[in-house]
Amino acid sequence: MARIAAHIAVILTAAALPGGAAVALEEAAPIGDAERGAELFTDCVGCHQVGPEAENRIGPHLNDIFGRRAGAIEGFPYSEGLARMGADGLTWTLETLDAYIENPRALVSRTRMAYPGMESAGDRADLLAYLRQFSASPANIPEAEPTAIVREVDLPPEVLEIAGDPAYGEYLSAECTTCHRRDGASDGIPSITNWPEEDFVVAMHAYRQEIRPHPVMQMMAKRLSDDEIAALAAYFARID
Amino acid sequence: MTLDRRAFIGTTAAAAATLAAPMVRAQGRPRVVVVGGGCGGATAARYIAKDSEGAIDVTLIEPTRTYYTCFFSNLYIGGFQEMDDLGHGYGTLAADYGINVVHDWVTAVDRDAKSVTLASGGALPYDRLVVSPGIDFVEGSVPGWSVADQDAMPHAYKGGTQAELLKAQVMAMPEGGRYAMVAPPNPYRCPPGPYERVSMVAHALSQVNPTAKILIVDPKAKFSKQALFEEGWQKHYSGMIERIGPDFGGDKVEVDPAAMTVSIDGMVEKVDACNVIPAQKAGRIAHQAGLTEGNWAPVEPDSMRSKKDPNVWVLGDATSQGDMPKSGFSANSQAKVAAMAIRGELTGSAVFPARYSNTCWSLIATEDGVKVGASYEPTEEKIASVSSFISDTGEDAALRRQTYEESLGWYSGITSDMFG
Incomplete structure (x- = not known):
């Protein structure tokens, strides 16, 4: 609801501008609701850990997952499929993680990740917003992955x-x-x-x-x- | 750019303008006072004055008459820039933009009375205040070091004399001697800065003292442009540079400036030059004015307005705003958003949605330049990164040279954007 209100505000501002100048066609929005993502992550903790004490379990730890090359944690026994994707250049970004969580086997053939997939785009966004907090901050490392997404606004x-x-x-x-x-x-x-x-x-x-x-x-x-x-x-x- | 004729005339005009200010105020022009004449403050003052076309009375308070940019000071250390070329006067801002340039220290801000007090005793009232004070150091963050030791172990993290001192100490190292850098914890000014500095020290030493060694003691597990720097160090300065990260005690460092030693997790090392870059916080006046929470001054992401006071804006390194790195480019970008918002409030001019950007160039060796950058937009919570790019490892020499030349062009561009 807040987002719709923001769109209307942008359009009204545009109409009120002197000389009829147009405004940006976009606005930034958080990736998702990180608090809700923390609750969704309870589905993952059987295999994955994230946070200051996180270690590899059945699945690799997810600290600094954003920007990490797939299959890059040394010593972790990745599936052949995931290791090959990493060697081919797959890097975990908002887009690739979203695709992987939606349907792991569609992105990486014969991955060992047994998770069937998260159907709801909103749930995935919330989960990724939660995980993003455990990767590098762009304020410290400007090349770090983005922390927000740009949404198109219809004018x-x-x-x-x-x-x-x-x-x-x-x-x-x-x-x-x-x-x-x-x-x-x-x-x-x-x-x-x-x-x-x-x-x-x-x-x-x-x-x-x-x-x-x-x-x-x-x-x-x-x-x-x-x-x-x-x-x-x-x-x-x-x-x- | 030392005190040339134009700068001298400009400063005189500024003094005259300051004296005339009370009469101007009687005519009811709104008053903006800008504290700090660096990337944030000079840009904000110039854009407010330029775009309001005289409708706003702008005063810029800056203690030094010549501002030496901190950016490019590493290139001075490497021998690629002259210090004189990094100095900029305020004459054009005074003469061509009608800004009252006051060379003084602000000792206090009274936000209730909307007035700033100057070290020379005067006070200046304001309708809107811009505070752009840069950084100060966190006392005690490197055990054994305090600001009083900055001659023995320079920080060289503010422009000008500190960089000259560090370069002199590097050049005076004995043959085969050792240079150490104590790198800062996050967040700090210019994320790639310490590592560009190491590159430039290595370049200087490789010319005059090729058997010298460089030791980086770093509390951080990783740093900006790490793959690019490590590739470059291997290529240009093989065997010269060693970095000790937190896994080997890089976060447990202590220095003794009198003995010129660095102790890493209890192991004492003798060094011949030592660059201590301590943990950082907002410049003093931001704390004095009550604009900070912890080490930094929080601001509204869509305008850079202080979260502590609707009549105050804070810019640049001193702020906590979200994802933008602390850099001159960021401060310049933030200043333009702030200038637009302030003009909008005082004169009713159009206020467009905020947009921010940053690019950091670094020089690794002669004509071997790299860059990292991102664009940012406000969300309700913070200024958020929405896209980024970085140079690739393995780029060819022509592209690296072009990136370096681009950085020279950027220097010329941003300094004329700041100082007119």
Whole structure:
């Protein structure tokens, strides 16, 4: 209910903005309810431990499971199937863990994990929110796995139609100018000042679709909506 | 960038602006006072002044006239940067943005009276206060070391003279001598910083004293960019660097600055230079102002507003906010969100949803740069990480060089974003 209310608030804010600027198409939400996940974990404790005193039992301990390569705990007798998946590059992330818990044998053939699978996506989210607390914190290790997910927010079409507002682009540009100098100087980082609008838009979509390969720019572009990209293009094209 | 003509003129203009402030206040402009002229404070002051176009009276209080960035101080130690190039004055913020720059210490904050007291005796009232004080050290966190010992065993974890001192001590080590670093526990400023420093000390020693050794005493089981650093150390400085983690007593360390010894779980080692990076907490004024819980100042994730006082914002390393690492990039990102929120309250300007990001570049050896980064968004509970990336091990030399050049561009970008 709170989440629905938040969506409405976002849409209302958008409508009330001066100049009709659009807002972000996304908002972050916790992975799930960790307290409820702790209760669900009682189904797992027959085989798995997690927490400060956790040790390998029938299954491996689950500390630092997020970001860990599958089958990576030295000395633990993994099934051949899981060891092979690890060697092939399977890493435990929110997505891969979710798929594994939903149906272990669908992700890893002949895994020894006898668990039949957790059907409810909500239950899985809560369980993973609980387990996430026992893996590295991004505040300490920035490369640690995310702790929240970005949800799509449906915006009414009239908001989406607004494009190329340079004033909104100026606001958004604060994130760009941490690296790209507004005055157009380019040493090490290319200038984006006075770029033709169309080139700018095409480049940003190429980053968003991972056609252009730069990880910082992919990250930046992926959370820009179409009209935010247009707004930025309009702003940078018009800088004096 | 030392005290050039432009900076000098700017500072004079700032002094004049400060004197004129009471008259300005009589005209009813809302007042924002910013305490601390680093990544958070300078960025916040500049964005509030720039985007409010004179509608808000901004005062920036910072004791030093030249700010030496802590980021890139490791590159100075490695010989890749000159200290002068890491110094930035406040002249442009005063002259071009109309910010009242006051070089003074804040000795007290009276949140009931909405006023800050200066060491020189004056007091400044505010409508909104921004506190961006950086870090201080937790006394006693490394037994045997206190701030009084920072000349014998430098922390070099604030920019400027401490980095110069540490570099001088490294360069003065006897042939085949030993450098030790006591690494800090989480959370601390710049997660990859201690390990980039080790890389840069190793680089400097490999030029002048290649048989020297480096010992890292670390209370943490793992650290940021660990695979990248360990790969690089093996490649560039094979046999030089040894790290003792908590499984071998890295968390049971004691130092004796007079004897220049480090004791690890009772085993005493003689060293020739020693860099002690203690446990950290929010800068003094955040505690004095009653903005902290434990070591850090809690803030609202959607605005960086203090959870202790709706008229106060806290930025950067001093805060506890969730997943963002303590870094200059983070503070700069947070400052822009705060500036927007403060302008919204004082002038009714548009307030957009907060978005935050961070990238940390590290240099391992000549033209061997790596990076880690993430984007963040507020949830009700905290600022949460929603995606991240990190350089891969085994990248080719061209990509590593490009990453290094990118870091130089970032330095130029963020410092002009802070200081104009």
